[in-house]
Amino acid sequence: MERITEGASRAWDIAAEEAGRSNGRLIEKEHLFIGLLSLDKALDTRDSEALKSLKAEHDAIQNVLEGACDHRSPSIAIRRALRRSIGGREKAQDGKTMHRSEECKSIFRRAAAFSSKGEVSCLHLMAAILERPGPVIEEALAGLGISAADILEPVEAWIAIMDGCSKPFVRSMDKRDIYSAVNSWLNRGEGAKSYLEKYGRDLTREAMCGHLGPFYGRKKELLQLIHVLGRRAKNNPVLVGEAGVGKTAIVEALAVRIAMGKDAHVLGGCRIVELSMASLLASAKYRGDLEERLKGVLDEAAADRRVILFIDEIHTIVGAGRCEGAALDASAIFKPYLARGLRCIGTSTISEYCRYIGADSALDRRFEAILVEEPCREEAMAMLGALRPKLEEHHGVRILDEAIEAAVDLSMRFDAGHMLPDKAVGLLDTAGSRARTPSLSMGSMEEPRKEVDFQAVARTMSSISGVPLEIVSGHMGGVSTSKLLGLDAFLKARLAGQEEAIDRIYKRLMVAYAGLEKRPGPLAVFLFAGPTGVGKTETARLLAEFLFGGREEMIRLDMSEYAEESSVSRLIGSPPGYVGYGEEGVLVRSLRARPYSVVLLDDADKAHPRVFDVFLQLFDEGRITDTRGRMADARNAIFILASSLKPAMGFSYEDVESRPGKRLTYRHNEEDKNGLEMLRPELINRIDEFIVFKPLGAEAVRGLLKRELDGALAELERRHQVSLRLSEGAQNFLASVCYSPEFGARELKRTVRQFIYVPLSGLILSGQIGKHRRWLAVYDENGISIIPDE
Incomplete structure (x- = not known):
């Protein structure tokens, strides 16, 4: 018998057992074919070298079969079909020596013609069998919708590659040439x-x-x-x-x-x-x-x-x-x-x-x-679908179709710094890992998830990017209750006298977060106009706190620093040949570090009109590129242009109040040439909402005063364990002094500092504050005095 590999030897032993089960006198090619498809039974050997050789031949056969048909376990299906055709018992006959039939001997001779040094492998035997499969094997293969030729072609290709020969010329090559090619391949590792x-x-x-x-x-x-x-x-x-x-x-x-x-x-x-x-x-x-x-x-x-x-x-x-x-x-x-x-x-x-x-x-x-360009959405989803079986096998979870769709869509929206399909694959892979290991204390806490769905991918994206889950889920169609629904009440509880402005901000952000507008720009672009001290900057801080987790998530650019035309380079970097080339601009650097934030362009009316040319493309496409080609993504940011313009300088408060459904009107004032020259038509068309903050009335100021005092008194009680109460006269006096239509709430802060914080600081620094548990602020002809409240 020809010298055979470890895999062929195990296949021969299994074939002999199959012949015994079928009550046959000889080992036929059908038995040998079953043996070639049953190498997985021999993988329990403890000999490491033998196991390595066996596994290589087993994997080669499995790859050939899986590539030829769509069946999940083709080798098992073919073995069962062959056994039904040739018959057999549960146990082989003991002590009976089986011999090869003449046809089986012919298969070994044909297989040896392709082998090196007379050594026959499983692939050589399979190729020899499939050349003349016979009706039994053909019928078994037909049950899977394939033919012997479908398997023979990749088997021959595999052998041709091992031999270093081109497949169509294998049969026509001289036997010595085949031996030489095989030897050159097999001897590559020697020496x-x-x-x-x-x-x-x-x-x-x-x-x-x-x-x-x-x-x-x-x-x-x-x-x-x-x-x-x-x-x-x-x-x-x-x-x-x-x-x-x-x-x-x-x-x-x-x-x-x-x-x-x-x-x-x-x-x-x-x-x-x-x-x-x-x-x-x-x-x-x-x-x-x-x-x-x-x-x-x-x-x-x-x-x-x-x-x-x-x-x-x-x-x-x-x-x-x-x-x-x-x-x-x-x-x-x-x-x-x-x-x-x-x-x-x-x-x-x-x-x-x-x-x-x-x-x-x-x-x-x-x-x-x-x-090689970035694939489109449909192509990326198909690529992830092809990769899904390997990810499921690795993580031990089931990945739903909605998870693949979410991985592509969310990575496209919230990961602009990377490309498809890599970013979508990484997101889905991480979601599978998180599903398998949801927490550090798996034994006593949370059980591993068996499925990766849309919500699992959304949570993963939120964790990686830092974007609140409500924003991520809202982009995919609002399948979860959004945190945004509480924004209206949050702002109205902290801002006084600006209910109409808050309503317009809230409605615009509802549309943006619901994902109804398929546009590439930022989430929203606002223009806040109104006198100083009415809450424009505070509104921006509150939006950053509520939507992005903290007031530090606000990027503030003082546009009065950009009054010169050359200051554009500070935003996007200096052009080549100028000092500072290669350094990131302030705007690009800030957006790259915090793409999910509120960007406040404070005192926008004081900037040079040329500066706002930078924002035209940014407001339109949601991206900005610096002079070095580095891109910053602004599609998840909210931009606010704040201006302390008066109605006479181009805006009319009355127009907005009487016609809230229409846009804020702009009237050019020839007497004030610096009024709103920065608001060219190109920029106006890119602003979503023009919002006017009205001057604060007396009642609004009184409400702000109470809120300011409540915060100060709570801090006093927390740090010094004492309480302070204001008399009715003291409250009326503070309300009358701090009300200033011209300076707004900023006068309120100065008034509280002068009449409350200054005398309190004296009591604290002198050590007298601890002598009494309760204190009272009273008003007399000298102003406000703080006395013990006994």
Whole structure:
């Protein structure tokens, strides 16, 4: 009997048992086919070397079957069908020696013709059986909707790759040539490792073992890649695209196609070897070590036309290994090899390709750039759908369709700094991990979730981005009760006399957070106009506190500092050639750090009109780019332009009060040329709501006074354990003094500071405050005095 591998030996033993169960006198090819499909029963061996060999052959057969049909467990289904056809008992006959039939002997002889050193593997046996399967095996395969030819093709392709031969020419090759090719493949690991094995990673071999994939889509890019590789000259493609669009995945998908025997007329027998520049540079102590290693790799790759090098981040070869005073680097070593037929695939981002490779015309002309764009929403969802089985298996959860849709939509909305499909895959992967491990005390607290649904993905996005869950859920259709519903009451409890302004703010934000408007701009853009001290800035702070978790989430830009035209550079950075080029502008830096915030443009009327040109595109598209090309996302921010303009300077309070359904009118005042020149029509069209804050009335000021005093008195009682009460006369006096239509609430704060805080501070610093538990503020002809309340 021919020398056989560990897997073929175990398959033979199982075939003998099957023959005994079927009450047969000889081992037929059907029994042997069952044995080849039953290698999983032999994986319990404790011999590590035998287990490694067995698993490799088992995985190869399973990959072939799973690729040929859609059945979840094709090997089990085929085994059962064959047993029904040939019959059998539950237990094999003991002590009976089984022999091969003549047909089975013929299968071994045919399999040996493809093997190296006369050693027959499971794949060789399967190929020999499927060449002449017979009616029993054909019928069993037909039950799964496949034929023997459907399985034979990938089996032959697998053998052809191992032999280093192109599949269509396997049968026509001379036997000695086949033996030579097989020996060259199997003997590659003997002796000293080659440069390619030492510094490279064989993607084709990993694809054969099922370690890559699954993949979906990118047919256009794959076809372009194969076209360039099939050219006679300049056959070095470079996949160019932003980080996260799937450039490396396209190369791995090509390796899978080669492993499956596809495109064999162009890539048959080829193998893709990934070359790591980091591995080449590691432990290169002396000058010349890198050059020696790189030249060794390139010599081996150039000597074997079946090798295709793959270099991720190929722009790193420019400048690698260059020493001070030397002109040569790794790219200079590559150039002659690329010109003489070496095939190389690279990946790079657009900016890095233009900066490093595009700047070197001699290197650039040796590559053919293939643009890889970000997939659309539907393509990204299909890619996640293909990846879902592996994620479910890894996390032990079930991922619903709504979770895949949410992962794509939410990552597109709330993660503008990354690209599809990478950001959606990362979000779904994290959601699966959170579902499997919801808390640190799983034993006594929360049980692991069995499903990943929309809410799980929304919670994950909220945790990663810091966006409140209400905003995330609202973007997906308002499936949960939103925190925003309490904004109206929250603002009215803290702002006095501005009920109409609060209502308009609340209604606009309801529409924004409900996700009804499909527009790319910010959540909302407001213009707050009104006299000083009426609550414009305080409203912005309260919005940041309620919607984004704290008043520190407000980005405040004092626009009076941008009165000069040249101050635009402070917002987006200085242009090239000017001082400060390369430094982030204030606006871009703040939005990149806190994209979910309230941006207050205070004293907007004091800024130079040229400054607001920066905001035109920002209010329209929700994004802004600085002079270095760095983008800041403003789609989840609220912009407020605050101005202390009077009605005579262009705005009419009465127009808004009498016609609340219409926009605030703007009247140009020739006498005040600095009135609202910044509000050009282009900017006005991008503002969602023009909101006028009315001057505070006496009742509103009295309410603000009570709120201010309540806060101060509560703090006094907390820190010093004493109470202070104001008499009726003291309250009336403070209300009359602090009311100022011109200065608004700011006069109130000055009044409370002068008549309440100053005398209280004297009592506290002198130590007298602790002598009495209760104090009383009274009014007399000298003002307000604080006396013990006994």
